[in-house]
Amino acid sequence: MPAPLATDISPDTIAAISTPPGEGGVGIVRMSGPEAVPIAARLFRSSRSRDILATSGWRSYHGFVVDGADTLDEALLHVMRAPRTYTREDVVEICGHGGMGPLNAILEACIKQGARLAQPGEFTLRAFLSGRIDLIQAEAVADQIQARTRAGLQAAMAGSKGVLSRALFDMKSRLTDALAQIEAAVDFPEDDLPALVTPALLESLRQVQREMLSLLDTADTGRLYREGVSIAIAGRPNVGKSSLFNALLRDARAIVSAHAGTTRDRIEEYITLRGVPVRLIDTAGLRETSDEVERFGVELAREALRQAQAILFVADYATGFLEEDLALAEEVLALDVPVILLWNKCDLPAASGALDAPSAFAGVRHTAATTGAGIHELEDLLAGMLLGGLHQDAGQPMLSRLHQKDSLRRAESCIARLLEDPARSPEFLALDLQEALDAIGEITGETTPDDVLGAIFSSFCIGK
Numbered sequence: 525m526p527a528p529l530a531t532d533i534s535p536d537t538i539a540a541i542s543t544p545p546g547e548g549g550v551g552i553v554r555m556s557g558p559e560a561v562p563i564a565a566r567l568f569r570s571s572r573s574r575d576i577l578a579t580s581g582w583r584s585y586h587g588f589v590v591d592g593a594d595t596l597d598e599a600l601l602h603v604m605r606a607p608r609t610y611t612r613e614d615v616v617e618i619c620g621h622g623g624m625g626p627l628n629a630i631l632e633a634c635i636k637q638g639a640r641l642a643q644p645g646e647f648t649l650r651a652f653l654s655g656r657i658d659l660i661q662a663e664a665v666a667d668q669i670q671a672r673t674r675a676g677l678q679a680a681m682a683g684s685k686g687v688l689s690r691a692l693f694d695m696k697s698r699l700t701d702a703l704a705q706i707e708a709a710v711d712f713p714e715d716d717l718p719a720l721v722t723p724a725l726l727e728s729l730r731q732v733q734r735e736m737l738s739l740l741d742t743a744d745t746g747r748l749y750r751e752g753v754s755i756a757i758a759g760r761p762n763v764g765k766s767s768l769f770n771a772l773l774r775d776a777r778a779i780v781s782a783h784a785g786t787t788r789d790r791i792e793e794y795i796t797l798r799g800v801p802v803r804l805i806d807t808a809g810l811r812e813t814s815d816e817v818e819r820f821g822v823e824l825a826r827e828a829l830r831q832a833q834a835i836l837f838v839a840d841y842a843t844g845f846l847e848e849d850l851a852l853a854e855e856v857l858a859l860d861v862p863v864i865l866l867w868n869k870c871d872l873p874a875a876s877g878a879l880d881a882p883s884a885f886a887g888v889r890h891t892a893a894t895t896g897a898g899i900h901e902l903e904d905l906l907a908g909m910l911l912g913g914l915h916q917d918a919g920q921p922m923l924s925r926l927h928q929k930d931s932l933r934r935a936e937s938c939i940a941r942l943l944e945d946p947a948r949s950p951e952f953l954a955l956d957l958q959e960a961l962d963a964i965g966e967i968t969g970e971t972t973p974d975d976v977l978g979a980i981f982s983s984f985c986i987g988k
Contacts, residue, residue: 533653537563538642539634541627542987548622553630554987555616555639556647561603563637564616567591567630568601579603589618591633597626611647612654645984649977652969659969659980660689663925666984667750675799676749678918689968691739691921695732696964699939702729703957709950721946721953729939736936739921745911746924752794752801753910756828758856759838760848764868767893768838769793769806772903797907799918805832834862834910836902841867841890844875853882862886862909866902868893927976928967935963 537557543550555563565576570587582604589596597620609615618634620626635641643649645666652662664683671677682688702725709720757765773793791806807825829835837856839849856863865885871892881888887905891898923929938960942953965971 533650534646537639538646538650539631539639540642540647540987541631542617543622543627545624546622547624550619551622551627552987553618553620553627553634554647555618555634556609556611556613556642556650557639558614559638560614560616561605563634563639564601564603564618566637567633568599568618570601576601576603579605581605582608589620589630589633591629591636596629596633597621599630610656611650612656613650642986643982644986645981645988648984648988649981652981657684658686658689659972659977660692660928660967661686662969663980665988667924669985669988670750672752672794672801673749673796673799675918676752676801678799679746679749679922679924682919682922683924687919688921688923691735692964692968695735696961696968698728698732699957699961699964703954703961706950706954706957710954720950726943726946729943733936733939733943736932736939739923740929740932740936742921743923743929746922747926748800748911749918749922750924752803753833754803754805754828754831755834755836755906756805756807756825756832757836757838758807758825758829758852760846760852763838763840764893765838766791766806768836768866768868768891769804771891771893771896771899772804797903798911800907800911802906802910829856829859832861834864834906835859836864836866837885838866838868839881841870841874842872845881850882857882857884864889864902864905864909866891871895871897931963931966935960938963 535558537555537559539553539555542552542554561577561579567589568576568585568587569590570576570585572586574585574587576585582602585601585603587599587601589599599618599620602617602619604615604617606612606614618630620630631641648657648662648665651657652659657665661684664680667680668677668684671680705720705725757769759765769791772795793804795802795804805828807828835856837853839845845853853865863885864887865881867888867890869892870890871894886909889898889902889905891902893899923932938956942956946953962971966973966976969977
């Protein structure tokens with residue numbers, strides 16, 4: 525079945541399992557469309573013999589889902605009549621037991637009765653196309669589902685409530701007023717009109733430009749809240765990388781051993797730094813080895829380092845820098861990411877006569893991973909390095925996606941071009957304003973190309 529056109533709402537009634545796969549106490553099958561309630565009426569037997577078709581507004585019923593003579597599950601049926609629903613269509617949710625057996629059976633029964641399987645994000649696409657939400661709010665729905673931290677959830681909630689939308693629509697309103705004023709000079713060039721490009725108009729545009737620049741400054745923070753960052757732990761074997769990994773997690777996740785080469789795979793877990801999700805990666809010790817499994821682990825480690833946004837390079841305080849450390853440090857410092865030198869095992873006596881460490885590290889910290897000493901100071905350094913100077917209030921208007929940043933940057937460039945030479949012909953000034961309005965419309969969904977809409981909604985999970 526092809527994905528629905530981004531410019532039109534399909535007349536089909538769609539159905540999908542809206543809860544994650546696996547076992548749980550409750551699972552939900554959702555339907556939306558003109559036949560959602562009639563299909564539910566054919567499948568559901570109310571325990572009190574209620575007439576499902578007669579439902580107005582929102583009602584819930586207890587009963588059983590049936591497929592012919594077979595009873596599939598005991599369930600609650602929630603009927604929500606248009607237009608006060610998520611999609612502005614009739615919506616039905618069947619809440620049964622949360623195993624894949626009953627949920628798949630209910631979904632198959634819905635499809636047998638005339639529904640079709642929903643495409644990824646199609647429920648939210650219908651909410652967008654019906655005008656219930658704009659594109660920013662639609663994308664915030666996906667961000668809410670994927671949020672890994674409370675700050676990320678707050679940022680997504682602010683987006684879904686229209687905080688960013690209101691800021692952009694306010695800009696559009698002032699730009700539209702300015703465009704109307706300038707177009708009057710185009711439409712009536714010979715009329716005895718007062719000067720239309722007034723100091724007040726230009727000041728209004730300068731204010732819009734300042735707001736655009738301020739909003740662009742939030743893009744990096746918005747991306748961090750949504751996507752997080754990857755930090756890899758690197759170093760030669762037996763310097764305490766896995767102990768550090770466990771200390772940052774506050775959990776014994778990785779195996780720790782005095783034998784070099786214990787870690788032969790990349791191990792990943794998430795931690796939180798000032799509300800930002802951090803994917804922490806423990807890697808195999810970097811060294812030449814004849815062991816085939818360990819050699820594969822070393823290659824995985826190097827791949828993790830190439831993909832990381834920051835690296836913790838761990839050295840042994842008790843042995844100091846060895847020739848092996850220097851070679852590995854040169855390799856890691858050649859990567860275009862911040863690298864922090866971490867002197868681990870600082871609870872042991874310092875080495876004497878060791879080699880000097882390179883000076884190109886972004887920071888230096890001392891830790892004793894087995895005791896927890898220096899871990900908080902390391903976290904402060906990481907947070908400052910990754911987040912220092914960035915916009916921090918997750919509840920304020922914030923860009924969170926690359927296409928939003930790109931569109932707003934183009935809009936700001938149009939305003940900057942107009943303000944550089946406001947004495948140009950009104951036709952050119954009007955063109956600048958229209959391009960700025962179109963660029964903002966790409967963010968809100970009013971002028972977004974269909975292929976971009978398709979890519980956005982196809983990234984959603986099925987059932988949302």
